[in-house]
Amino acid sequence: MDTEGRAEAERLLGIGEKLLQNRDLHGSRDFAILAQETDPLLEGSDQILAIVDVLLAAEKPLNNNHLDWYAILQLDRTCQDLDLIRKNYRRLAILLHPDKNLFSLADQAFKLVSDAWAVLSDPAQKPIYDNDIGSSSGSDKLPVRRSTHEPVSFWTACPYCYRLYEYPSVYEGCCLRCQNCERSFHGVLIPSLPPLVPGQDAYYCKWGFLPMGFVFGTDGNGPGPGPGPTPMLENGPEFGEAAPVAVSNGSATRKRGRPRKG
Structure with a gap:
C-alpha cells in the first residue's frame, strides 16, 4: 500500500468531513471525490458522496414546493419501474443508515431517502404525487430531450x-x-x-x-x-x-x- 497516498486521501477526506459539518455541500463533495480518486480503497468517501447527493437534491424543490423524491433516489422523473426504485432505495439506505454512516447529516439524508421510498413505492400516493409535480405529462418533455441530442x-x-x-x-x-x-x-x-x-x-x-x-x-x-x-x-x-x-x-x-x- 502507498502510505503517502493513503495519508493524502485521509487528509482530503478529513477536509470533506469538516465541510460537511458546516453544510458546505459542494465543497464537501469536491474533496470526497478527490479523496476517492487519490485512494479508491479508502472507506468513507462513498458515504459522504451519498449524503451530499441526497441533500443537494432536496434543496431543489419542484412546483408547489414538493420535494423531488425522484432526484433524491437518483431516478429520472419519468421512472415507473418499481424494481429500479426499490434497488436505488436499498443502495442508498445501506450507505446512509446512521448505524453504519457516522458522518454528519447522515440521519437527515437517510430520512429523506426513506420518505422518498414511502411515496414512490405506494401505488396510491405515487400517482397523486406525479400529478402534482406534472410528471404525468412526461410526453411533453421527450421532444425537448431529443432536440438537445442528450445521450441516453x-x-x-x-x-x-x-x-x-x-x-x-x-x-x-x-x-x-x-x-x-x-x-x-x-x-x-x-x-x-x-x-x-x-x-x-x-x-x-x-x-x-x-x-x-x-x-x-x-x-x-x-x-x-x-x-x-x-x-x-x-x-x-x-x-x-x-x-x-x-x-x-x-x-x-x-x-x-x-x-x-x-
Whole structure:
C-alpha cells in the first residue's frame, strides 16, 4: 500500500468531513471525490458522496414546493419501474443508515431517502404525487430531450476491479455500486471505450481509458512498466430498464490513483 497516498486521501477526506459539518455541500463533495480518486480503497468517501447527493437534491424543490423524491433516489422523473426504485432505495439506505454512516447529516439524508421510498413505492400516493409535480405529462418533455441530442446513457468504470458499465445518463456523477466487487464508486464518464479485440466480443484493458490513472507494479517491488493490454470479455444482460451492463473487467494490480484535472 502507498502510505503517502493513503495519508493524502485521509487528509482530503478529513477536509470533506469538516465541510460537511458546516453544510458546505459542494465543497464537501469536491474533496470526497478527490479523496476517492487519490485512494479508491479508502472507506468513507462513498458515504459522504451519498449524503451530499441526497441533500443537494432536496434543496431543489419542484412546483408547489414538493420535494423531488425522484432526484433524491437518483431516478429520472419519468421512472415507473418499481424494481429500479426499490434497488436505488436499498443502495442508498445501506450507505446512509446512521448505524453504519457516522458522518454528519447522515440521519437527515437517510430520512429523506426513506420518505422518498414511502411515496414512490405506494401505488396510491405515487400517482397523486406525479400529478402534482406534472410528471404525468412526461410526453411533453421527450421532444425537448431529443432536440438537445442528450445521450441516453454513458460508460463508466469501477476503479477497484476495472469492470466497465453502461448506465442511463441520469446516473452520471452519482455514487454507484459495482455489481462485480460490490464496492461503491463515483460514476465518472469515460469519453471513449477501449479498443475492441478483433474477432472477439472483448475489449483491451488500458489504464488510460479509465477515469483515473493507475500505476502498475511488478510483484510488489514498486512501480514498473505495466503489463500488456488484457482482453476483457463482454458479459451481462443487454442494456435496458435502467440496469447497468457489465462489459469487461481487468486483472491489473491496483495502486494509487491521482485525481484527474479538468
